[in-house]
Amino acid sequence: MTGSPGIPDCTKTGTPVPGPFANPEIRPDSLPRAATVAWQPLHPRYAKRLQAGALIRIGVLAAVVAAAHVTVLIAGFETLSRIAVWPLRILWALCVLGAVWAVVKPVIVVPRCGYAVREKDILYRSGVLWQSVRVVPFNRVQHTKTDSRLLDRRFGLANLTVFPAGAGSQKIPGLGTETAENLLAHVSERIEAEKPQTADDSC
Amino acid sequence: MIADPAAWQRTSPFAIVFFVGKTIKGFAQSFAQLLVTFGALAVLIRRNPYLFLLIPLGILAIIAAGVLQYWFFRFAIQEDRILIRQGVLRKTSLDLPFERVQGINVERSLVDRMLGLVTVSLDTAGSGAAEGQLPCVDAALADLLRTRVGTRHSRRHADGFGDDGESASGVAVDRSTRDMRGLIGARREELLKLTGGDIVRIGLANRNIVLMAAFFGALGQLFLYGEDALRPAVESAEAAVAAGGDLARTIFFAGLIVTLLAISLALVIGAAVLRHHNFTLWREGTTLRSRAGLLTHKEVVVETAKIQQISVSQSLLMRLFGRYRLQALPAAAAVPAEARDSAAAGLAEVLEVPALTDNRAEGIRTRVFGREGDGLTVLPGSRGFARISAHFIPVLTLRISLVSALIGAVILLAIVGSERALGVAVAVVIWWFCSLPPAALISWLKWHRHGYVYTGEGLANRGGFLGRKVDSFLFRKVQSVAVRQSPLQRRKGLATLHAHLACGKVTVPFINHGMACCLRDRILYRVESSLRWL
Structure with missing residues (x-):
């Protein structure tokens, strides 16, 4: 493209532009458009890689929750196990939801x-x-x-x-x-x- | 004077003060860290009073660290580059060719001025490479550096470095002499000088005045608690007040408030004087320079071509005074996080003019952007701004009210506990409904502030809430550009435009999607057909 409107001296506003200089008018509709390119998809295995990564993270979380659950059960404190019931249920639910989301999300996101x-x-x-x-x-x-x-x-x-x-x-x-x-x-x-x-x- | 700049040398021993300050700053950078340290110390001292001795030891250690840093800090100025070696345990050595130096900033503290010393900072390009700082060196050395950098730049031009392949050699020579003059400082043109009235205005418009009021309020509370110590004074005052009846009481409290207000005002104005005393902005060839300060002289030098964006803001009070605040953001203002280490932090200087009139602001815009900036305004009040879509209002209203409801829910749950979850839910929903009108008002105000102007070469984007701010930039300085659409925006045919510059991001929200794409393509065209951005 040749239309660079070089303004060599922007500190002196009044000086004429030296040297050969061209500044053809550009019609807005003749500009190259970024909207009409042919998109290259990401690698098909990328979705699987995201699923694997997310599942590993969920697995670690599940292991931590399981460890906590076992500790609560073994320790056998009456009050503790009563208090801990709901948080543990919520955490397990989160693990399951997270696992589902980990599988579904890449399938939706990667193709787009x-x-x-x-x-x-x-x-x-x-x-x-x-x-x-x-x-x-x-x-x-x-x-x-x-x-x-x-x-x-x-x-x-x-x-x-x-x-x-x-x-x-x-x-x-x-x-x-x-x-x-x-x-x-x-x-x-x-x-x-x-x-x-x-x-x-x-x- | 300087014996042999090319030999390795140390700075003045007064640099120890600088290094001690830097060490303390390094500690204080992480506020949490500082808090934990002091907390742990307090607990330990309560346990074992002898640990109190740790404090002088710690101070000694910091001073020793300063001395060591001074001892290991050496630099050498060669014909075309400066070498800096520093570090006690982790040694770093910096090799900075003068070609890459963008600006030389000079700062003089009170001690520096008494001793004829300066602290020199060398700004480099926005790539975030290491930057050099020479603490407490001879003032003559700063001049030498300026001369060397100046000759270096001009020699490069004299070699016939083209400009977009369109300039003749004559232009290069002309420019070289101009640069030479610019960096060495033969021709000066004063653009602006702050008057005393302007400095008072800056002080008055300081946001800290609110903080100050809060501080005095807290102080007042503290006095009520610490009454024992102040009993005699308070009692005599009370006796005097009681004796005089209602009128005297009113006068007493009014006087108290007026005194506090006067003290706050004196403090903020004093701070403004300290910082901006004798503020002068002048042009030297291709650079803009500013110098200000009562005790510590601070000089900021920015090459006009390096300025990426001009931000002009106006708070409510400044609007009353008819003054604006202008910031010229150079490329190095945003150093990438991975390159930000202790040596480089806080060096890239933003040229700031704390108060100026509209004509002056436009004048600076003309000087920085040149003819490319014609038609582009930097003033928030100008008429040319196009509004953004009104769909902005409901979206922002929803966002603000939801966030406030969420915070309310968390606080309520923390207070009443999870047993009464239903009650909390009802309260939160009511709270959410109640927060809708104020949120809508805020959103409307923000929408009212938003606006944009574009020409073939640049864009000015206005935003703000109570105050107003305009960010203007030239298209060819853009680094990358993005168009984003939320689901609602897609349905309404709207989009948000993000233009990333070397100094930050400018966001134009809720404009027509076609317009956003058109602007993007125009920006890309300008960027890709021009190689100049620094």
């Missing part, structure tokens, strides 16, 4: 997440009820990384994260290991190609 890589930016959409689409232009990305935890590796998955300046980094989870590596290479290449000039080259 997706990413898209364009020439100059990377898009990530997420959310079922609260839907969001975030776009990170490559020429603002400072660095990028992939990581995979133990569970990710077990399922052959990896996560890609891009870091623009400031606090807002964007993570794209649940990519196949190979996809993640290819994407990392591509993004790094794009970052290099679109490298912003730092400091003082502008006004």
Whole structure:
């Protein structure tokens, strides 16, 4: 795109712009649209990985609750076991609900997440009820990384994260290991190609 | 003067005070930690009075830590970079090329000023890399640093560094000389100087005045409890009051209130004078500088090009005075959490003008944004702001009232216990209904405050509750952009736009979905066709 309205000196408002300069008008409807991209789905195994992770967490919670329950039963304090009945029931109910939710949620959420890589930016959409689409232009990305935890590796998955300046980094989870590596290479290449000039080259 | 800046050297021994302060600050950073420490100490001392000796020992340890930190802090200024080595147990060494230095901030405390010393902070870009701070060094050294950084920047331009590939070499040379002047400080243009009246206004508009009133209230309560100690004074006052009857009593209490009010006012105004005395904002080439302070001189230097966002806010009282508060947020204002360690914390300086008129605010906007900012306003009162959708009101009303009902439920349950759950539920529902009108009022007010203006190059977003605040930025400074839709927003064709900048996030809620997408695409177009954001 050639339409960069370079204003080399923003401290002197009155000076004429030096050098060859073009600033063609852009019609709003001719701008490239972020809404009409072809979304790439996350890896199908990602749902299973989320289920596994959540179930492990629920399992740990259930173990703790079971330990507490057994302790109360064995200790056999009359008053304690009477008081503890309701909290224990609630905790067990929470475990069961959590387990169901752990199985159901990824199935709903994962198909609705997706990413898209364009020439100059990377898009990530997420959310079922609260839907969001975030776009990170490559020429603002400072660095990028992939990581995979133990569970990710077990399922052959990896996560890609891009870091623009400031606090807002964007993570794209649940990519196949190979996809993640290819994407990392591509993004790094794009970052290099679109490298912003730092400091003082502008006004 | 400086013997050989390239050799490794220590700062002045007065830096020990600085390091001791830093250690204490490090402790105090976690308030909970401090509380636990003191609590444990109090309990221990009650058990064993000899442990009281721990306190001087602790103070000695902190001073010793300061001395050690001073001893191990060395720096060397080379032609193109500064090297800093520090750390007692965990050694760190910082190698900072001058090219990456964004600004040199200088702070002088009272002691510093008496000794002719300064504390220099070197700001780097927003990537959050390590930043350097030189405590208590010779003032001449700060000048030397400025000169070196200035020549470095200009040399880089002289090498013919292009600008979006569109500038001729002549421009680069022109710019280099400008930068040179800018950083070395040959040409100064004073933009703003705070008058005494403005400083009094700042003091009066201080929010702490409410806190102060609460404090005095608490103090009054305390006096009632500690009556024994004050009995003679109170008795004589009471006798005098009783003797004089109702009128005297009224006068006495009115006088008391007026005195307390006067003391509060004197305190807040005194604090404002201490902080903002002789506040001057001036332009030096491409940088904006401010200096203020009665005892501790504080100087903030920000490169205009590094400013990502201008925030102009106005509290109710300031609105009465017709003054605004302006903050220019540079890229480094938000350092990523993982890079935030003790050395880097609190260094990225926000340039703040505590009180200025509307014309001055627009003038600063013009200086920072240039012609790209034409048509973009920074003033909350300007007429151009478009309203956001009124669906914002019921959603916020519901959110506020539900949160208040939830908090009410928790408190009630804690007080009456779970036996009377039904009663609690009824009370909470009633409470929820009662909280709807005030919540609606708050929501309406917030909706009324919200608004946005956009041009082809930038956006200004207004928000606030009692006060008003406008965040304005140029599209090309945006780092990433997101469009979010809640279920209700989807049904009504609305969306919320989030623009992430290197200094924070700007959120425009409840605008037309098509408009949000259009703005997003426009921002992306500007970002992707421009490489300049720093």
